[in-house]
Structure formats: structure tokens, C-alpha cells
Amino acid sequence: TQLLEQSPQFLSIQEGENLTVYCNSSSVFSSLQWYRQEPGEGPVLLVTVVTGGEVKKLKRLTFQFGDARKDSSLHITAAQPGDTGLYLCAGETSGSRLTFGEGTQLTVNP
């Protein structure tokens, strides 16, 4: 069974601070996706990374895929209260299956 471990599980910070969320596995993934999920709703796709070492930016969010395609990170610069939510990483383990991490619950306090 391929597992994805996310850390930290919970993160509470003040508005304006920077943060990094990590997603690690012992398995190699053909791609990795980051989602954001609000309570009672479905995951919303933020980004897909495919190439080892790839870095993608989405406004204040920076996503990186590890060189070995086993890990990834999400860095948020100058966090805002609107960034509050559950951030999920999910690795593509076969042609059609995503394996999700447990998620990082981020709270940004004004």
C-alpha cells in the first residue's frame, strides 16, 4: 500500500506569516496533485506537478515536486485568512488511482 504522509497535521498562524506544508512518501508517483477542501465540500484542484524538481507558482502559493518524485511541498507566502482550509496532497499511483494524504488543516488568524 502506497502511503502519503502530510505534515504538519494542523497549523495555526497569523496573517502575513509564511508557511510550508510537506507531503512525503517512500513511493514514486507519476504525478502529484494538491487540493484544497472546505468542510462538507469536494476537493478543489490547485495544481498538478509531474516532473521531478518541478516548481509551480499560483499567486502566493508555490508547489514543488521532489527530484525523485516521492515528495512535495506547498509554500504559502504572506498567508491571509482566506487561505484557511484543509490542504490535501494526492499522488497518482497507477493510471487511474489517486492516493490521498490525511491533509493539513490550516488556520490563518487575522
Added chain:
Amino acid sequence: EPEVTQTPSHQVTQMGQEVILRCVPISNHLYFYWYRQILGQKVEFLVSFYNNEISEKSEIFDDQFSVERPDGSNFTLKIRSTKLEDSAMYFCASSPRLGATEAFFGQGTRLTVV
């Protein structure tokens, strides 16, 4: 913007009853999925579907589960005889190409088995 839609948003059913969860994937997508999320747990893969047949299924997807694409737009998940432990959020997803990259999820159906 195109989106995956699911109905109903909430379903309450008695143990042993059959339920059908419905999904309308994004119209030009070819690959469809069902995932579930038990309260407080992570999202788990159930099944993928392409070209009118199951591509892959997990160990959770036992004989009580089935999927169908009855027409050109709907994609359904049927649970034949629900158990208490089937209570969860069920998410439908679709993607435009082979592989789970860029899977777009619906809002989910909350299934409560009593």
C-alpha cells in the same frame, strides 16, 4: 466554468436498503471515478471507469458496489445493501485524459446509513 455535479447532496437510508448516488461528469471528460471520505478520515479511491467498463477498483469496492453510465451524461454508484460503515461522503470525479492527473471533484453526497 464546467463542474461535476452530484445528487442528492444528502441521503439518509436504512441499513440493508439500496442506494444510488448520481453524478454528471464534465461533458468532454472520458474518465470517471468514485471516492469516499469517512468523517475525519482521508479520501479513499473506490473505482475508476472508462469506455463503459471498470478500469480499476479498490479493495473497498466489493460485490455490494456497482457503477454504471446509463446514458451519455450520468454516472452512478449503487450500493446494494447498505451497512452502517458505508456512511461517508461520496465524491464523483472526472478527468479529460488517461491518468488521475487533473481529476475534478464534485461537491459530494453525504450518505448516512441508520
